[in-house]
Amino acid sequence: MIPDWMNQTEAGSYHGAASEAKKKGFAKKTVDGVLGFFQESLISEAFAKRKGLLQSLDPRVKLISMFVLVVGVTFMTSPWVLLVIYLLTLVLAYFSKIEVLWFVKRVWVFIPIFAGVIVIPILFNVFLAGDVLVPIATLGNGSHLGPIALPSSIYITRQGTTYVVTFILRVAACVSLAILLFLTTQRDLLFKSMRTLYVPKVYVLTISMCYRYIFLLLDTIADLFTARRSRQIVSLPLREEQRWVGGRVGYMLVKSLDMSDKVHEAMISRGFNGDVKLMHDNVMHHRDYVAIVTVLACCVILALISRSIISI
Protein backbone atom coordinates (compact mmCIF):
# COMPACT_ATOMS: atom_id res chain seq x y z
CA MET A 1 0.00 0.00 0.00
CA ILE A 2 1.32 3.44 -0.92
CA PRO A 3 1.61 5.77 2.08
CA ASP A 4 -0.29 9.08 1.88
CA TRP A 5 2.82 11.23 1.76
CA MET A 6 3.90 9.51 -1.45
CA ASN A 7 0.64 10.49 -3.10
CA GLN A 8 1.05 14.14 -2.18
CA THR A 9 2.44 16.34 -4.90
CA GLU A 10 3.17 19.99 -4.40
CA ALA A 11 2.34 22.40 -7.17
CA GLY A 12 5.44 23.89 -8.66
CA SER A 13 7.50 23.67 -11.74
CA TYR A 14 10.71 21.81 -12.29
CA HIS A 15 13.65 24.11 -12.80
CA GLY A 16 16.30 21.42 -12.95
CA ALA A 17 19.65 22.59 -11.77
CA ALA A 18 19.19 25.91 -13.49
CA SER A 19 21.33 27.68 -10.97
CA GLU A 20 24.32 25.41 -11.44
CA ALA A 21 25.09 26.59 -14.94
CA LYS A 22 23.78 29.55 -16.85
CA LYS A 23 24.31 27.95 -20.25
CA LYS A 24 22.98 24.42 -20.49
CA GLY A 25 24.15 22.02 -23.14
CA PHE A 26 21.69 20.24 -25.41
CA ALA A 27 21.91 17.06 -23.29
CA LYS A 28 21.09 18.84 -20.04
CA LYS A 29 18.27 20.78 -21.68
CA THR A 30 16.77 17.53 -22.93
CA VAL A 31 17.05 15.78 -19.55
CA ASP A 32 15.57 18.84 -17.79
CA GLY A 33 12.75 18.96 -20.32
CA VAL A 34 11.92 15.29 -19.71
CA LEU A 35 12.05 15.64 -15.92
CA GLY A 36 9.93 18.78 -16.14
CA PHE A 37 7.35 16.86 -18.16
CA PHE A 38 7.30 14.06 -15.57
CA GLN A 39 6.83 16.51 -12.74
CA GLU A 40 4.08 18.40 -14.54
CA SER A 41 2.27 15.12 -15.22
CA LEU A 42 2.56 14.08 -11.56
CA ILE A 43 1.19 17.42 -10.38
CA SER A 44 -1.76 17.34 -12.75
CA GLU A 45 -2.54 13.71 -11.85
CA ALA A 46 -2.55 14.76 -8.20
CA PHE A 47 -4.99 17.61 -8.92
CA ALA A 48 -7.23 15.23 -10.86
CA LYS A 49 -7.51 13.00 -7.77
CA ARG A 50 -8.57 15.81 -5.41
CA LYS A 51 -12.18 16.00 -4.30
CA GLY A 52 -13.19 19.27 -5.92
CA LEU A 53 -16.10 20.65 -7.91
CA LEU A 54 -14.95 19.74 -11.42
CA GLN A 55 -13.42 16.44 -10.31
CA SER A 56 -16.86 15.34 -9.14
CA LEU A 57 -18.40 15.77 -12.59
CA ASP A 58 -18.68 13.12 -15.26
CA PRO A 59 -15.67 13.42 -17.64
CA ARG A 60 -18.00 13.36 -20.66
CA VAL A 61 -19.87 16.37 -19.31
CA LYS A 62 -16.60 18.19 -18.71
CA LEU A 63 -15.26 17.40 -22.17
CA ILE A 64 -18.41 18.53 -23.97
CA SER A 65 -18.80 21.60 -21.75
CA MET A 66 -15.22 22.63 -22.27
CA PHE A 67 -15.45 22.06 -26.01
CA VAL A 68 -18.65 24.12 -26.25
CA LEU A 69 -17.17 26.89 -24.09
CA VAL A 70 -13.96 27.11 -26.12
CA VAL A 71 -15.93 27.26 -29.37
CA GLY A 72 -18.25 29.84 -27.75
CA VAL A 73 -15.27 31.94 -26.64
CA THR A 74 -13.96 32.13 -30.20
CA PHE A 75 -17.28 33.68 -31.24
CA MET A 76 -17.17 36.31 -28.48
CA THR A 77 -15.97 39.79 -29.28
CA SER A 78 -16.59 41.73 -26.06
CA PRO A 79 -13.57 42.04 -23.72
CA TRP A 80 -15.93 42.24 -20.72
CA VAL A 81 -17.62 38.97 -21.57
CA LEU A 82 -14.23 37.32 -22.13
CA LEU A 83 -13.04 38.70 -18.80
CA VAL A 84 -16.10 37.17 -17.10
CA ILE A 85 -15.30 33.79 -18.64
CA TYR A 86 -11.65 34.03 -17.68
CA LEU A 87 -12.58 34.94 -14.08
CA LEU A 88 -15.06 32.05 -14.11
CA THR A 89 -12.19 29.66 -14.88
CA LEU A 90 -10.36 31.02 -11.82
CA VAL A 91 -13.44 30.46 -9.65
CA LEU A 92 -13.78 26.94 -11.03
CA ALA A 93 -10.09 26.31 -10.36
CA TYR A 94 -10.53 27.51 -6.77
CA PHE A 95 -13.54 25.26 -6.11
CA SER A 96 -11.70 22.39 -7.78
CA LYS A 97 -8.94 22.73 -5.17
CA ILE A 98 -6.32 23.93 -7.60
CA GLU A 99 -3.95 26.61 -6.27
CA VAL A 100 -5.20 29.67 -8.14
CA LEU A 101 -1.82 31.44 -8.33
CA TRP A 102 -0.19 28.30 -9.68
CA PHE A 103 -3.03 27.92 -12.17
CA VAL A 104 -2.65 31.54 -13.34
CA LYS A 105 1.09 31.06 -13.79
CA ARG A 106 0.58 27.76 -15.58
CA VAL A 107 -1.85 29.34 -18.03
CA TRP A 108 -0.10 32.64 -18.69
CA VAL A 109 3.46 31.45 -19.04
CA PHE A 110 4.17 31.29 -22.70
CA ILE A 111 0.95 31.09 -24.74
CA PRO A 112 -1.08 34.21 -23.77
CA ILE A 113 2.11 36.21 -23.08
CA PHE A 114 3.48 35.19 -26.47
CA ALA A 115 0.14 36.11 -28.07
CA GLY A 116 0.35 39.48 -26.28
CA VAL A 117 3.85 40.17 -27.61
CA ILE A 118 2.68 39.40 -31.14
CA VAL A 119 -0.22 41.87 -31.05
CA ILE A 120 1.40 44.70 -29.03
CA PRO A 121 2.16 46.78 -32.18
CA ILE A 122 -1.60 46.96 -32.80
CA LEU A 123 -1.83 49.24 -29.75
CA PHE A 124 -0.28 52.04 -31.81
CA ASN A 125 -1.91 54.07 -34.55
CA VAL A 126 0.93 53.00 -36.89
CA PHE A 127 -0.80 49.63 -37.37
CA LEU A 128 -4.42 50.39 -36.48
CA ALA A 129 -5.94 53.84 -36.81
CA GLY A 130 -8.16 55.02 -33.98
CA ASP A 131 -8.91 57.57 -31.29
CA VAL A 132 -6.08 58.91 -29.12
CA LEU A 133 -5.80 57.17 -25.76
CA VAL A 134 -2.17 57.84 -24.76
CA PRO A 135 -0.01 60.23 -26.84
CA ILE A 136 3.55 58.92 -27.35
CA ALA A 137 5.46 61.23 -29.72
CA THR A 138 5.02 63.94 -32.36
CA LEU A 139 7.19 63.25 -35.40
CA GLY A 140 5.98 65.76 -37.96
CA ASN A 141 5.03 65.10 -41.55
CA GLY A 142 6.95 62.75 -43.85
CA SER A 143 8.54 60.55 -41.14
CA HIS A 144 9.62 57.03 -42.08
CA LEU A 145 10.79 53.93 -40.21
CA GLY A 146 12.60 52.03 -42.94
CA PRO A 147 10.02 51.38 -45.64
CA ILE A 148 7.09 52.16 -43.31
CA ALA A 149 5.63 55.67 -43.55
CA LEU A 150 4.84 56.95 -40.05
CA PRO A 151 1.98 59.27 -39.12
CA SER A 152 2.78 62.79 -37.87
CA SER A 153 2.09 61.77 -34.28
CA ILE A 154 2.28 58.37 -32.62
CA TYR A 155 -0.18 57.39 -29.93
CA ILE A 156 -1.87 54.39 -28.37
CA THR A 157 -5.40 54.09 -29.69
CA ARG A 158 -8.57 53.19 -27.83
CA GLN A 159 -9.54 50.71 -30.56
CA GLY A 160 -6.08 49.13 -30.52
CA THR A 161 -6.15 48.71 -26.75
CA THR A 162 -9.59 47.13 -26.87
CA TYR A 163 -8.43 44.78 -29.61
CA VAL A 164 -5.26 43.73 -27.76
CA VAL A 165 -7.11 43.11 -24.48
CA THR A 166 -9.82 41.13 -26.31
CA PHE A 167 -7.28 39.04 -28.22
CA ILE A 168 -5.20 38.17 -25.15
CA LEU A 169 -8.25 37.45 -23.00
CA ARG A 170 -9.68 35.17 -25.68
CA VAL A 171 -6.46 33.18 -25.88
CA ALA A 172 -6.11 33.08 -22.07
CA ALA A 173 -9.72 31.96 -21.59
CA CYS A 174 -9.34 29.14 -24.12
CA VAL A 175 -6.02 27.94 -22.66
CA SER A 176 -7.49 28.13 -19.12
CA LEU A 177 -10.47 26.00 -20.09
CA ALA A 178 -8.28 23.37 -21.78
CA ILE A 179 -5.88 23.20 -18.83
CA LEU A 180 -8.75 23.10 -16.35
CA LEU A 181 -10.18 20.08 -18.12
CA PHE A 182 -6.84 18.32 -18.04
CA LEU A 183 -6.09 19.18 -14.41
CA THR A 184 -9.43 17.92 -13.13
CA THR A 185 -9.84 14.72 -15.15
CA GLN A 186 -7.94 11.48 -14.86
CA ARG A 187 -6.24 10.64 -18.14
CA ASP A 188 -7.88 7.30 -18.89
CA LEU A 189 -11.34 8.76 -18.19
CA LEU A 190 -10.59 11.81 -20.32
CA PHE A 191 -9.54 9.72 -23.28
CA LYS A 192 -12.52 7.36 -22.94
CA SER A 193 -14.89 10.31 -22.76
CA MET A 194 -13.85 11.22 -26.32
CA ARG A 195 -16.28 8.54 -27.48
CA THR A 196 -19.07 11.04 -26.72
CA LEU A 197 -17.61 13.22 -29.52
CA TYR A 198 -17.83 10.19 -31.85
CA VAL A 199 -14.07 9.61 -31.92
CA PRO A 200 -13.73 6.00 -33.18
CA LYS A 201 -12.89 3.39 -30.53
CA VAL A 202 -9.67 2.45 -32.28
CA TYR A 203 -8.39 6.02 -32.00
CA VAL A 204 -9.44 6.30 -28.36
CA LEU A 205 -7.47 3.16 -27.54
CA THR A 206 -4.51 4.40 -29.62
CA ILE A 207 -4.48 7.76 -27.80
CA SER A 208 -4.75 6.05 -24.42
CA MET A 209 -1.89 3.63 -25.18
CA CYS A 210 0.18 6.38 -26.74
CA TYR A 211 -0.08 8.48 -23.58
CA ARG A 212 1.19 5.58 -21.45
CA TYR A 213 4.12 4.79 -23.74
CA ILE A 214 5.20 8.43 -23.95
CA PHE A 215 6.50 8.05 -20.38
CA LEU A 216 8.44 4.92 -21.23
CA LEU A 217 10.05 6.51 -24.30
CA LEU A 218 10.84 9.70 -22.41
CA ASP A 219 12.46 7.68 -19.64
CA THR A 220 14.66 6.01 -22.27
CA ILE A 221 15.57 9.41 -23.75
CA ALA A 222 16.50 10.76 -20.31
CA ASP A 223 18.70 7.68 -19.76
CA LEU A 224 20.39 8.13 -23.16
CA PHE A 225 21.20 11.78 -22.56
CA THR A 226 22.22 11.25 -18.92
CA ALA A 227 24.58 8.47 -19.98
CA ARG A 228 26.10 10.74 -22.58
CA ARG A 229 26.54 13.59 -20.11
CA SER A 230 28.19 11.28 -17.61
CA ARG A 231 30.73 10.15 -20.24
CA GLN A 232 31.39 13.57 -21.73
CA ILE A 233 34.38 15.64 -20.61
CA VAL A 234 34.46 18.28 -23.34
CA SER A 235 31.97 19.21 -26.04
CA LEU A 236 32.41 17.54 -29.41
CA PRO A 237 32.34 19.49 -32.68
CA LEU A 238 28.81 20.69 -33.52
CA ARG A 239 28.42 18.31 -36.44
CA GLU A 240 29.34 15.32 -34.26
CA GLU A 241 26.80 16.34 -31.63
CA GLN A 242 24.09 16.82 -34.24
CA ARG A 243 24.92 13.42 -35.69
CA TRP A 244 24.63 11.87 -32.25
CA VAL A 245 21.20 13.44 -31.58
CA GLY A 246 19.90 12.47 -35.04
CA GLY A 247 21.18 8.94 -34.49
CA ARG A 248 19.32 8.74 -31.15
CA VAL A 249 16.14 9.91 -32.90
CA GLY A 250 16.54 7.08 -35.42
CA TYR A 251 17.29 4.62 -32.61
CA MET A 252 14.16 5.71 -30.72
CA LEU A 253 12.01 5.14 -33.79
CA VAL A 254 13.49 1.65 -34.30
CA LYS A 255 12.98 0.92 -30.60
CA SER A 256 9.38 2.22 -30.67
CA LEU A 257 8.45 -0.04 -33.58
CA ASP A 258 10.23 -3.00 -32.01
CA MET A 259 8.27 -2.38 -28.82
CA SER A 260 5.02 -2.13 -30.80
CA ASP A 261 5.71 -5.65 -32.17
CA LYS A 262 6.16 -6.99 -28.65
CA VAL A 263 3.07 -5.20 -27.36
CA HIS A 264 1.11 -6.58 -30.31
CA GLU A 265 2.27 -10.13 -29.56
CA ALA A 266 1.35 -9.68 -25.91
CA MET A 267 -2.10 -8.43 -26.90
CA ILE A 268 -2.63 -11.36 -29.28
CA SER A 269 -1.53 -13.83 -26.61
CA ARG A 270 -4.21 -12.39 -24.31
CA GLY A 271 -6.91 -12.89 -26.92
CA PHE A 272 -6.96 -9.58 -28.80
CA ASN A 273 -8.48 -10.07 -32.26
CA GLY A 274 -8.60 -6.48 -33.46
CA ASP A 275 -12.04 -5.80 -31.99
CA VAL A 276 -11.56 -2.85 -29.63
CA LYS A 277 -13.62 -2.86 -26.45
CA LEU A 278 -13.64 0.03 -24.01
CA MET A 279 -14.97 -0.20 -20.50
CA HIS A 280 -17.74 2.31 -19.86
CA ASP A 281 -18.34 2.66 -16.17
CA ASN A 282 -19.42 6.31 -15.99
CA VAL A 283 -22.87 7.08 -14.67
CA MET A 284 -24.49 10.49 -15.14
CA HIS A 285 -25.77 12.09 -11.92
CA HIS A 286 -28.17 15.01 -11.42
CA ARG A 287 -25.26 17.39 -10.91
CA ASP A 288 -23.89 16.40 -14.33
CA TYR A 289 -27.15 17.32 -16.05
CA VAL A 290 -27.28 20.59 -14.10
CA ALA A 291 -23.68 21.34 -15.07
CA ILE A 292 -24.13 20.76 -18.78
CA VAL A 293 -27.38 22.70 -18.99
CA THR A 294 -25.80 25.60 -17.04
CA VAL A 295 -22.74 25.67 -19.30
CA LEU A 296 -24.79 25.57 -22.49
CA ALA A 297 -27.14 28.29 -21.26
CA CYS A 298 -24.25 30.50 -20.08
CA CYS A 299 -22.45 30.03 -23.34
CA VAL A 300 -25.46 31.03 -25.44
CA ILE A 301 -26.30 34.04 -23.24
CA LEU A 302 -22.70 35.31 -23.16
CA ALA A 303 -22.35 34.89 -26.93
CA LEU A 304 -25.56 36.87 -27.46
CA ILE A 305 -24.39 39.60 -25.08
CA SER A 306 -21.00 39.68 -26.75
CA ARG A 307 -22.55 40.16 -30.18
CA SER A 308 -24.89 42.85 -28.73
CA ILE A 309 -27.94 40.78 -29.70
CA ILE A 310 -29.15 41.07 -26.11
CA SER A 311 -28.03 43.68 -23.59
CA ILE A 312 -27.94 43.80 -19.80
Next chain:
Amino acid sequence: MPDGYLGPNTYLPFWIIMIPIWYYAGRWLRTNLRTKQVPYLALAAAFSFVIMMFNVPIPGGSTGHAVGSALVAIILGPWAAVVTTSVALLIQCLLFGDGGITTFGANCFNMAVVIPFVGYYTYAFIAGKTKMTDRRRIIGSGVGAWLGLTLAAACAGFEMGIQPIINVSSAGVPLYMPYGLNITVPAMVFGHAFFFSIVEVIVTVVAFTYIARNDPTIIWNYKAVETASKPRVPAAAA
Protein backbone atom coordinates in the same frame (compact mmCIF):
# COMPACT_ATOMS: atom_id res chain seq x y z
CA MET B 1 -1.65 28.07 -33.54
CA PRO B 2 -3.53 28.41 -30.25
CA ASP B 3 -7.26 29.07 -29.91
CA GLY B 4 -8.23 32.63 -30.68
CA TYR B 5 -5.87 33.13 -33.62
CA LEU B 6 -8.37 31.94 -36.25
CA GLY B 7 -12.04 32.80 -36.62
CA PRO B 8 -14.78 30.15 -36.83
CA ASN B 9 -15.10 30.69 -40.60
CA THR B 10 -11.49 29.50 -40.91
CA TYR B 11 -11.15 26.75 -38.32
CA LEU B 12 -14.49 25.05 -39.08
CA PRO B 13 -13.61 24.33 -42.76
CA PHE B 14 -10.35 22.73 -41.60
CA TRP B 15 -12.29 20.38 -39.32
CA ILE B 16 -14.49 19.53 -42.29
CA ILE B 17 -11.40 18.90 -44.46
CA MET B 18 -9.67 16.79 -41.80
CA ILE B 19 -12.53 14.44 -40.88
CA PRO B 20 -12.51 12.53 -44.22
CA ILE B 21 -8.68 12.53 -44.18
CA TRP B 22 -8.65 10.92 -40.71
CA TYR B 23 -11.35 8.51 -41.82
CA TYR B 24 -9.46 7.45 -44.94
CA ALA B 25 -6.14 7.22 -43.03
CA GLY B 26 -7.86 4.96 -40.47
CA ARG B 27 -9.27 2.72 -43.22
CA TRP B 28 -5.92 2.53 -45.02
CA LEU B 29 -4.13 1.58 -41.81
CA ARG B 30 -6.76 -0.95 -40.77
CA THR B 31 -6.44 -2.67 -44.14
CA ASN B 32 -2.65 -2.75 -44.03
CA LEU B 33 -1.97 -3.35 -40.36
CA ARG B 34 -5.00 -5.37 -39.18
CA THR B 35 -4.63 -6.35 -35.49
CA LYS B 36 -1.27 -4.60 -35.34
CA GLN B 37 -2.89 -1.22 -35.98
CA VAL B 38 -3.41 -0.07 -32.38
CA PRO B 39 0.01 -0.88 -30.85
CA TYR B 40 1.85 0.22 -34.01
CA LEU B 41 0.09 3.58 -34.15
CA ALA B 42 0.25 4.10 -30.39
CA LEU B 43 4.01 3.61 -30.22
CA ALA B 44 4.62 5.58 -33.42
CA ALA B 45 2.46 8.43 -32.08
CA ALA B 46 4.38 8.30 -28.79
CA PHE B 47 7.55 8.63 -30.85
CA SER B 48 6.03 11.58 -32.78
CA PHE B 49 5.37 13.23 -29.42
CA VAL B 50 8.76 12.59 -27.83
CA ILE B 51 10.77 13.63 -30.91
CA MET B 52 9.87 17.21 -29.99
CA MET B 53 11.70 16.74 -26.66
CA PHE B 54 15.09 16.18 -28.36
CA ASN B 55 17.23 19.30 -28.19
CA VAL B 56 19.37 19.57 -31.31
CA PRO B 57 22.55 21.68 -30.95
CA ILE B 58 22.75 24.53 -33.46
CA PRO B 59 25.45 27.16 -34.12
CA GLY B 60 25.73 29.84 -31.44
CA GLY B 61 25.35 27.43 -28.53
CA SER B 62 21.55 27.34 -28.73
CA THR B 63 19.28 24.38 -29.44
CA GLY B 64 16.22 23.70 -31.57
CA HIS B 65 13.47 21.11 -31.89
CA ALA B 66 12.25 19.03 -34.80
CA VAL B 67 8.63 18.16 -35.66
CA GLY B 68 9.57 14.81 -37.20
CA SER B 69 6.46 14.40 -39.39
CA ALA B 70 8.50 14.05 -42.58
CA LEU B 71 10.73 11.41 -40.98
CA VAL B 72 7.68 9.46 -39.77
CA ALA B 73 6.11 9.75 -43.25
CA ILE B 74 9.25 8.39 -44.93
CA ILE B 75 9.66 5.51 -42.47
CA LEU B 76 6.02 4.58 -41.76
CA GLY B 77 4.25 6.00 -44.82
CA PRO B 78 2.33 9.29 -45.15
CA TRP B 79 -1.05 7.88 -44.03
CA ALA B 80 0.47 6.52 -40.82
CA ALA B 81 2.12 9.92 -40.29
CA VAL B 82 -1.30 11.61 -40.58
CA VAL B 83 -2.62 9.57 -37.65
CA THR B 84 0.50 9.54 -35.48
CA THR B 85 1.11 13.29 -35.81
CA SER B 86 -2.58 14.03 -35.17
CA VAL B 87 -2.55 11.89 -32.01
CA ALA B 88 0.66 13.58 -30.83
CA LEU B 89 -0.88 17.02 -31.47
CA LEU B 90 -4.07 16.04 -29.66
CA ILE B 91 -2.18 14.90 -26.58
CA GLN B 92 -0.08 18.07 -26.67
CA CYS B 93 -3.22 20.17 -26.94
CA LEU B 94 -4.99 18.38 -24.07
CA LEU B 95 -1.88 18.11 -21.90
CA PHE B 96 -0.46 21.58 -22.26
CA GLY B 97 -3.31 23.59 -23.74
CA ASP B 98 -0.72 24.08 -26.47
CA GLY B 99 -1.94 24.14 -30.03
CA GLY B 100 -5.60 24.93 -29.55
CA ILE B 101 -8.80 22.93 -29.59
CA THR B 102 -10.72 24.91 -32.19
CA THR B 103 -7.58 25.25 -34.32
CA PHE B 104 -6.80 21.52 -33.98
CA GLY B 105 -8.12 20.82 -37.50
CA ALA B 106 -5.96 23.57 -39.03
CA ASN B 107 -2.89 22.52 -37.04
CA CYS B 108 -3.39 18.91 -38.12
CA PHE B 109 -3.79 19.99 -41.73
CA ASN B 110 -0.48 21.89 -41.59
CA MET B 111 1.57 19.44 -39.57
CA ALA B 112 -0.09 16.06 -40.12
CA VAL B 113 -1.02 16.41 -43.80
CA VAL B 114 1.15 19.03 -45.52
CA ILE B 115 4.46 17.98 -43.91
CA PRO B 116 4.03 14.19 -44.37
CA PHE B 117 2.72 14.32 -47.94
CA VAL B 118 5.01 17.06 -49.23
CA GLY B 119 7.92 15.51 -47.34
CA TYR B 120 7.26 11.97 -48.50
CA TYR B 121 6.54 12.68 -52.17
CA THR B 122 9.51 15.05 -52.47
CA TYR B 123 11.68 12.31 -50.99
CA ALA B 124 10.16 9.67 -53.31
CA PHE B 125 10.60 11.92 -56.37
CA ILE B 126 14.28 12.62 -55.64
CA ALA B 127 15.01 9.04 -54.57
CA GLY B 128 13.56 7.51 -57.74
CA LYS B 129 14.36 3.79 -58.02
CA THR B 130 17.57 3.89 -56.04
CA LYS B 131 18.61 1.54 -53.24
CA MET B 132 17.61 2.30 -49.68
CA THR B 133 21.06 3.50 -48.66
CA ASP B 134 21.66 5.53 -51.83
CA ARG B 135 22.82 9.13 -51.44
CA ARG B 136 19.80 10.34 -53.45
CA ARG B 137 17.46 8.97 -50.79
CA ILE B 138 19.38 10.75 -48.05
CA ILE B 139 19.28 14.03 -49.99
CA GLY B 140 15.60 13.42 -50.75
CA SER B 141 14.78 12.96 -47.07
CA GLY B 142 16.47 16.29 -46.26
CA VAL B 143 14.85 18.22 -49.11
CA GLY B 144 11.48 16.64 -48.27
CA ALA B 145 11.77 17.63 -44.60
CA TRP B 146 12.80 21.19 -45.47
CA LEU B 147 10.09 21.68 -48.09
CA GLY B 148 7.40 20.01 -45.98
CA LEU B 149 7.98 22.17 -42.91
CA THR B 150 8.48 25.38 -44.89
CA LEU B 151 5.27 24.82 -46.86
CA ALA B 152 3.39 23.97 -43.66
CA ALA B 153 4.64 27.26 -42.20
CA ALA B 154 3.46 29.07 -45.34
CA CYS B 155 0.02 27.44 -44.90
CA ALA B 156 -0.14 28.56 -41.26
CA GLY B 157 0.93 32.06 -42.36
CA PHE B 158 -1.82 32.06 -44.99
CA GLU B 159 -4.47 30.90 -42.50
CA MET B 160 -3.51 33.67 -40.07
CA GLY B 161 -2.99 36.27 -42.80
CA ILE B 162 -6.52 36.00 -44.20
CA GLN B 163 -8.07 36.83 -40.80
CA PRO B 164 -8.03 40.64 -41.18
CA ILE B 165 -9.60 40.18 -44.62
CA ILE B 166 -12.47 37.90 -43.62
CA ASN B 167 -12.95 38.74 -39.93
CA VAL B 168 -13.32 42.43 -39.13
CA SER B 169 -15.84 44.24 -36.97
CA SER B 170 -18.26 46.82 -38.38
CA ALA B 171 -15.76 49.49 -37.22
CA GLY B 172 -12.99 47.90 -39.31
CA VAL B 173 -11.09 46.44 -36.33
CA PRO B 174 -9.74 42.89 -36.83
CA LEU B 175 -11.38 40.24 -34.66
CA TYR B 176 -8.66 37.58 -34.66
CA MET B 177 -5.07 37.61 -36.01
CA PRO B 178 -4.53 41.27 -36.94
CA TYR B 179 -1.72 41.00 -39.49
CA GLY B 180 -2.30 40.53 -43.19
CA LEU B 181 -0.75 38.11 -45.64
CA ASN B 182 2.07 40.57 -46.40
CA ILE B 183 3.33 40.10 -42.81
CA THR B 184 2.27 36.60 -41.71
CA VAL B 185 3.43 34.62 -44.75
CA PRO B 186 6.96 36.11 -44.98
CA ALA B 187 7.35 35.97 -41.18
CA MET B 188 6.41 32.30 -41.05
CA VAL B 189 8.27 31.27 -44.21
CA PHE B 190 11.55 33.05 -43.44
CA GLY B 191 11.55 32.00 -39.79
CA HIS B 192 11.15 28.39 -40.81
CA ALA B 193 13.18 28.29 -44.03
CA PHE B 194 16.32 29.60 -42.35
CA PHE B 195 15.99 28.12 -38.87
CA PHE B 196 13.35 25.54 -37.91
CA SER B 197 13.43 23.73 -41.26
CA ILE B 198 17.22 23.47 -41.04
CA VAL B 199 16.92 21.70 -37.67
CA GLU B 200 14.27 19.47 -39.25
CA VAL B 201 16.65 18.62 -42.10
CA ILE B 202 19.48 17.70 -39.70
CA VAL B 203 17.28 15.37 -37.64
CA THR B 204 15.54 13.80 -40.65
CA VAL B 205 18.73 13.17 -42.64
CA VAL B 206 20.71 11.70 -39.74
CA ALA B 207 17.81 9.60 -38.41
CA PHE B 208 16.90 8.35 -41.89
CA THR B 209 20.54 7.44 -42.62
CA TYR B 210 20.76 5.62 -39.28
CA ILE B 211 17.62 3.57 -40.00
CA ALA B 212 18.47 2.90 -43.67
CA ARG B 213 21.89 1.55 -42.69
CA ASN B 214 21.04 -0.28 -39.46
CA ASP B 215 17.46 -1.49 -39.69
CA PRO B 216 15.95 -0.75 -43.13
CA THR B 217 13.32 -3.50 -42.78
CA ILE B 218 11.20 -1.23 -40.58
CA ILE B 219 10.69 1.16 -43.51
CA TRP B 220 7.12 0.60 -44.70
CA ASN B 221 7.91 0.14 -48.41
CA TYR B 222 11.35 -1.46 -47.97
CA LYS B 223 10.57 -4.57 -50.02
CA ALA B 224 9.09 -2.53 -52.88
CA VAL B 225 12.10 -0.19 -52.89
CA GLU B 226 14.60 -3.05 -52.91
CA THR B 227 12.72 -4.88 -55.69
CA ALA B 228 12.50 -1.73 -57.81
CA SER B 229 16.17 -0.88 -57.29
CA LYS B 230 17.48 -4.28 -58.46
CA PRO B 231 19.00 -4.10 -61.97
CA ARG B 232 16.83 -5.89 -64.51
CA VAL B 233 18.41 -8.97 -66.02
CA PRO B 234 17.96 -9.00 -69.81
CA ALA B 235 15.84 -11.90 -71.02
CA ALA B 236 18.59 -13.19 -73.39
CA ALA B 237 21.11 -13.41 -70.55
CA ALA B 238 18.62 -15.30 -68.43
